[in-house]
Amino acid sequence: MTKKVLVVDDDPDVRSFVVTVLEENQYMPLVAQDGVEGLEMIEKHKPDLVILDVLMPRGSGIRLYRKLKTNENLEKIPIIMFTGIALRSFLKSQRALDEFKGGEVPKPDIYLEKPVEPEELAAAIKKKLG
Amino acid sequence: MSANKILIVDDEEIIVRLLSMSLRSDGYETVTAYSGEQGLEVFKAKSPDIVVTDIKMPGMDGLELLKKIKELDPEKEVIIVTGHGDIDSTITALQYGASDFINKPVRDEALAIALKRAKTKIAIRKKLEEYTENLEIKVAEATEEIRRKSNFQRLLIKSSNDAIVAFDHNWKVIVYNPEAVRMFGQAAKDVRNKMTIDELYTPDMAKIFKNQAQSEKDQTTFPWNEKIIKTKDERQIPVRYASDVLYEKGEFVGTVNFFQDLTEIKRLEKELVQSERLAAVGQTVSGLAHYVKNILIGLKGGSYVVDVGIAKDNTEKFKTGWKTIKRNIKRIGDLTQDLLTYSKQREPEFEPCNPNDIVGEAVELVKDTAVSNDILVLTEFDKTIGKVLADPQTIHRSLLNLVNNAIDACLEDEDTSKKHEVRIKTYKDKNKMICFEVKDNGCGMDKDTRKQLFDPMFSSKGGKGTGLGLLVTGKLIEEHNGVIKTETSLGNGSTFTIKLPCKKPN
Numbered sequence: 120m121t122k123k124v125l126v127v128d129d130d131p132d133v134r135s136f137v138v139t140v141l142e143e144n145q146y147m148p149l150v151a152q153d154g155v156e157g158l159e160m161i162e163k164h165k166p167d168l169v170i171l172d173v174l175m176p177r178g179s180g181i182r183l184y185r186k187l188k189t190n191e192n193l194e195k196i197p198i199i200m201f202t203g204i205a206l207r208s209f210l211k212s213q214r215a216l217d218e219f220k221g222g223e224v225p226k227p228d229i230y231l232e233k234p235v236e237p238e239e240l241a242a243a244i245k246k247k248l249g
Numbered sequence: 250m251s252a253n254k255i256l257i258v259d260d261e262e263i264i265v266r267l268l269s270m271s272l273r274s275d276g277y278e279t280v281t282a283y284s285g286e287q288g289l290e291v292f293k294a295k296s297p298d299i300v301v302t303d304i305k306m307p308g309m310d311g312l313e314l315l316k317k318i319k320e321l322d323p324e325k326e327v328i329i330v331t332g333h334g335d336i337d338s339t340i341t342a343l344q345y346g347a348s349d350f351i352n353k354p355v356r357d358e359a360l361a362i363a364l365k366r367a368k369t370k371i372a373i374r375k376k377l378e379e380y381t382e383n384l385e386i387k388v389a390e391a392t393e394e395i396r397r398k399s400n401f402q403r404l405l406i407k408s409s410n411d412a413i414v415a416f417d418h419n420w421k422v423i424v425y426n427p428e429a430v431r432m433f434g435q436a437a438k439d440v441r442n443k444m445t446i447d448e449l450y451t452p453d454m455a456k457i458f459k460n461q462a463q464s465e466k467d468q469t470t471f472p473w474n475e476k477i478i479k480t481k482d483e484r485q486i487p488v489r490y491a492s493d494v495l496y497e498k499g500e501f502v503g504t505v506n507f508f509q510d511l512t513e514i515k516r517l518e519k520e521l522v523q524s525e526r527l528a529a530v531g532q533t534v535s536g537l538a539h540y541v542k543n544i545l546i547g548l549k550g551g552s553y554v555v556d557v558g559i560a561k562d563n564t565e566k567f568k569t570g571w572k573t574i575k576r577n578i579k580r581i582g583d584l585t586q587d588l589l590t591y592s593k594q595r596e597p598e599f600e601p602c603n604p605n606d607i608v609g610e611a612v613e614l615v616k617d618t619a620v621s622n623d624i625l626v627l628t629e630f631d632k633t634i635g636k637v638l639a640d641p642q643t644i645h646r647s648l649l650n651l652v653n654n655a656i657d658a659c660l661e662d663e664d665t666s667k668k669h670e671v672r673i674k675t676y677k678d679k680n681k682m683i684c685f686e687v688k689d690n691g692c693g694m695d696k697d698t699r700k701q702l703f704d705p706m707f708s709s710k711g712g713k714g715t716g717l718g719l720l721v722t723g724k725l726i727e728e729h730n731g732v733i734k735t736e737t738s739l740g741n742g743s744t745f746t747i748k749l750p751c752k753k754p755n
């Protein structure tokens with residue numbers, strides 16, 4: 120069965136790029152424009168993988184990532200962070216939230232800093248989904 | 250030096266000897282003669298300070314001797330010894346300038362008193378001489394000092410960096426220093442003592458200084474002011490000027506004007522603003538790099554999608570990718586324009602235009618984005634504004650920027666239950682300024698964001714903002730002599746108001 124991959128990114132350019140990569144690699148793309156819509160889509164479609172941007176309006180990727188990782192129904196969904204933000208800055212924000220909210224959220228499985236070649240993205244997706 | 254040498258003249262030897270002895274014992278130096286002729290010889294030879302002479306002598310008598318001595322040296326003291334009742338001779342002696350009279354027989358006390366008086370006179374005269382001499386020196390010194398001071402003042406006026414122009418009570422130029430020559434461009438010989446204020450200055454300037462002279466007498470000094478003066482040869486010079494109205498004993502005697510050429514200062518000020526701006530662009534580089542990277546991501550992604558579209562002969566893909574590429578080309582174009590606008594000095598180009606139309610066009614450009622994100626865009630234009638003289642580019646770009654920001658603020662808002670809207674309003678305020686208000690009910694700003702709003706490298710939009718938008722807007726508005734105001738409340742939205750002074754076109 121074709122695996123479902125959700126792209127959460129507010130930039131339409133990024134969405135069309137990732138969607139094309141997914142199609143080219145025989146995955147079924149789903150899209151969401153922001154954190155709030157992303158969570159709705161995840162709960163509704165239960166995707167096999169989420170490709171998540173960090174800086175977005177209405178519930179950033181930082182927030183959505185935490186929501187997924189602290190929800191026992193959703194924490195198993197693999198996530199590829201796909202962003203222009205340096206990993207160091209992302210981890211810093213997560214550590215700050217760890218301290219603030221208590222508990223510790225695991226680091227993302229794969230962290231890709233834009234720009235990324237299509238092959239690189241495809242390889243990362245394959246690594247997670249086979 | 251006290252007068253100490255006394256010449257005693259008497260034809261009676263005994264009297265001469267007695268007097269001489271008596272005076273010597275009092276500490277005087279004496280010389281003696283026994284006739285008028287001899288007396289004159291001794292006087293010439295020994296130059297005594299005081300002469301005591303008998304009046305009645307054979308040959309040259311006392312009066313004759315007195316006369317001769319006074320001719321030789323009018324300052325010598327001559328004491329005349331007279332007999333009783335010799336009134337006529339006494340009067341003649343007085344006329345000849347005798348200093349004192351003592352009666353015969355000569356008593357020591359009387360002589361002592363007469364001598365003392367004579368000595369005092371000599372002493373006073375000496376002092377007077379000294380004083381006179383001193384006074385002459387002092388006057389000479391003072392004259393020299395005054396000359397030096399006035400010379401110094403003249404030099405001061407001459408070498409002053411300020412242009413100094415003074416007028417007498419008839420408004421004729423009396424001081425016109427070299428800097429004034431440079432500033433007003435008229436030779437000193439044609440101006441000083443020749444021109445009046447109306448001939449040297451333009452009418453508006455002449456009026457300023459004439460009005461000052463007519464104001465209350467208790468104000469004589471008028472503080473520095475700035476003005477752009479126009480010289481007769483049509484040069485425009487930015488100056489600071491000040492003036493003093495001069496009174497002497499309550500009478501108006503003239504006025505002095507000082508001018509400082511601000512051309513260089515103004516140029517440096519402009520240069521400073523420019524270099525600060527360039528420095529700010531430098532600071533923005535890290536933010537810019539991020540933004541440019543985002544454009545690159547878009548272009549790369551777009552070209553990949555286009556490639557796929559071509560390879561698969563998929564027109565839909567091709568179109569999507571091509572749209573991405575075009576959008577990012579536009580972003581580069583906008584960025585370049587923002588950078589140019591921000592880093593370059595630009596004068597607004599005023600032309601008759603209708604602000605409402607320009608705002609309408611700007612709003613039209615962003616409407617699609619707003620609608621696709623479920624944001625309501627409402628406009629409310631004051632129709633009475635009509636055509637005004639303004640720079641359409643300033644209005645267009647500022648409004649486009651503010652409306653884009655307002656839409657972004659709605660998109661950033663985490664409260665999705667809100668019905669988001671952006672209201673754009675134009676109106677005239679009580680000062681006849683044209684106002685453009687852009688109000689959103691989006692996320693609003695916290696204090697820190699609010700504070701950094703117009704800072705160069707600041708963007709609250711992550712990699713999606715250049716940090717140049719409001720900077721450019723602020724600069725455009727400033728160049729248009731307008732103001733921009735911000736009101737914001739975190740979670741409730743922001744209102745930006747631009748006020749521009751606009752003239753009606755002729």
